[in-house]
Every structure is written in C-alpha cells, then in structure tokens.
Amino acid sequence: MPxxxxxxxxxxxxxxxxxxxxxxxxxxxxxxxxxxxxAVDRTHLADYDRVCGFRLTDRLPATFPHVMxxxxxxxxxxxxxxxxxxxxxxxxxNRITVHRPVTADETLDFRAYAENLRPHDRxxxxxxxxxxxxxxxEVWRGVSTYLGREGKRGGGGRREQAGRPTTPAGSARWRVDxxxxxxxxxxxGDHNPIHTSRxxxxxxxxxxxxxxxxxxxxxxxxxxxxxLPDAYTVEVAFKLPVPLPSTVSFGLLPDGGFALHDxxxxxxxxxxxx
Numbered sequence: 160m161p162x163x164x165x166x167x168x169x170x171x172x173x174x175x176x177x178x179x180x181x182x183x184x185x186x187x188x189x190x191x192x193x194x195x196x197x198a199v200d201r202t203h204l205a206d207y208d209r210v211c212g213f214r215l216t217d218r219l220p221a222t223f224p225h226v227m228x229x230x231x232x233x234x235x236x237x238x239x240x241x242x243x244x245x246x247x248x249x250x251x252x253n254r255i256t257v258h259r260p261v262t263a264d265e266t267l268d269f270r271a272y273a274e275n276l277r278p279h280d281r282x283x284x285x286x287x288x289x290x291x292x293x294x295x296x297e298v299w300r301g302v303s304t305y306l307g308r309e310g311k312r313g314g315g316g317r318r319e320q321a322g323r324p325t326t327p328a329g330s331a332r333w334r335v336d337x338x339x340x341x342x343x344x345x346x347x348g349d350h351n352p353i354h355t356s357r358x359x360x361x362x363x364x365x366x367x368x369x370x371x372x373x374x375x376x377x378x379x380x381x382x383x384x385x386x387l388p389d390a391y392t393v394e395v396a397f398k399l400p401v402p403l404p405s406t407v408s409f410g411l412l413p414d415g416g417f418a419l420h421d422x423x424x425x426x427x428x429x430x431x432x433x
Contacts, residue, residue, distance in 0.1 A: 188240045241273065261298050398428060
C-alpha cells in the first residue's frame with residue numbers, strides 16, 4: 160500500500176501557489192489502481208474496534224476494509240489528474256456493500272477507481288470506488304462521494320438540508336470527546352487536519368475540529384451490530400459535521416433507517432441498511 164503520510168504532504172504542497180494547484184482535469188483519471196495480498200493486522204483491527212465501538216471479534220466490521228484500502232484511494236485522489244483537489248474536499252456520502260462476512264484470517268486484494276464526475280450547485284461531485292476481493296471474488300465494495308467546493312470557501316461546512324430526515328426519538332446519547340479525531344486518524348490513516356487540529360479546522364471554516372464522517376458511520380453500525388445480516392448494503396449521507404467535543408443522539412427511523420442528530424434535532428448523518 161502507498162504511504163499515506165507522503166500522499167498528504169503531496170496534497171498540501173500542491174495546494175500552495177505555484178506548486179501544482181492549477182486548473183484541474185475536466186474528467187476522472189482513466190486509471191485503476193490495484194494492490195494484492197493485503198493481510199489483516201489483528202492488533203490494528205482490535206484498536207479500530209475499540210475506537211469505533213465494535214465488539215472484538217475476528218469478523219471485520221463493514222467499515223474496516225475501507226480503512227485497509229484507504230491509502231489506495233488516497234493515492235488516486237492525490238494524482239495531478241484527479242478532478243478535485245484533496246485539500247478542502249468534503250465527504251458527503253458513503254455506500255458499502257458486504258457480499259459475505261470477511262474474517263481476519265483472509266487476505267484481500269483491492270482496486271480503486273473514480274467515476275461519475277458530475278456538477279453540483281456548490282461545485283463538482285465524484286465517486287471513488289474501492290473494491291475488496293478474496294481469491295478473485297468480490298466480497299466488499301465501498302463508494303465514497305466527494306464534493307469539491309468551487310467559488311465561495313469556508314462557511315463552517317454547512318451542508319445541504321434537502322431531504323432532511325424526520326427526527327427520531329433518540330435511543331442512545333453519545334458523548335463524542337476531543338480524542339475521537341486523533342484516535343480515528345491513528346487507526347484509519349486519515350490525517351486530514353480538520354479532524355485533528357484546531358488551526359487546521361479553522362483554515363477550512365470550522366471553529367474547532369470535527370469528527371471523521373466514517374467514524375460516525377462506523378459508530379452507528381456498531382450500535383446496530385446485532386441487527387445486521389451477513390450480506391447487506393448500508394448507505395449514509397453526511398449532513399452537518401460533528402464538532403469535537405459534542406453530544407449526539409442516535410436513533411432508528413420508521414422506514415428502517417437510522418440517524419445521528421445534535422441536541423437541537425439537526426441531522427449529522429442519515430443512513431439506511433438494506
């Protein structure tokens with residue numbers, strides 16, 4: 160796997176004037192990246208489970224292959240021909256399909272590619288697809304949708320409110336402490352400074368660091384762990400960011416979905432398992 164630290168340095172240097180931050184491509188890169196033979200580090204898995212609230216088992220949480228293959232997706236997103244610069248990108252949605260349970264004694268092959276670049280009223284969106292296979296058979300697929308904001312910058316990350324879900328009765332309240340940003344960065348390899356640094360967050364319009372969207376999704380799935388079948392798709396839309404620290408409410412929706420809300424009932428995340 161590529162080294163994530165070097166990729167982040169490349170992205171930050173590319174954002175500086177005169178060092179590669181010019182006009183971006185009008186299309187997605189015509190390339191697919193692949194790495195074979197990625198084994199599960201059981202210590203890493205246990206650490207991830209603890210940070211996200213999963214039970215310690217040999218079965219991989221649905222979100223863990225995303226972490227395993229994230230450096231490959233990051234390599235794709237930091238390529239000069241990628242249409243949206245990594246700095247300032249907003250993760251607005253994620254869909255994961257688990258075809259069957261994957262266990263810690265299995266070795267995965269990953270491939271990553273981008274597709275479906277499309278206009279958005281605040282810029283452009285693109286899907287980054289990460290596929291995990293075992294012995295040539297796809298067992299896991301993740302699709303992350305990213306928004307590249309163009310024009311007005313900053314603004315504290317307020318997201319679209321269209322399709323705002325009904326506020327559920329909170330079945331659980333979670334205190335999200337400041338360490339969530341750095342702890343999840345450590346186990347995920349996603350060291351975006353908006354999650355780990357007050358200064359880094361302020362540079363992008365947030366008054367304080369915010370939780371990773373994929374931590375929020377993982378934490379919700381940990382709460383649903385006993386309800387999940389062996390094969391399913393879980394899709395989430397990331398709404399308002401979760402500031403660190405904060406208290407959030409998790410609840411189930413009448414249509415079988417789930418949501419994460421702040422103390423005033425505003426949605427941080429809306430999801431559905433099918």
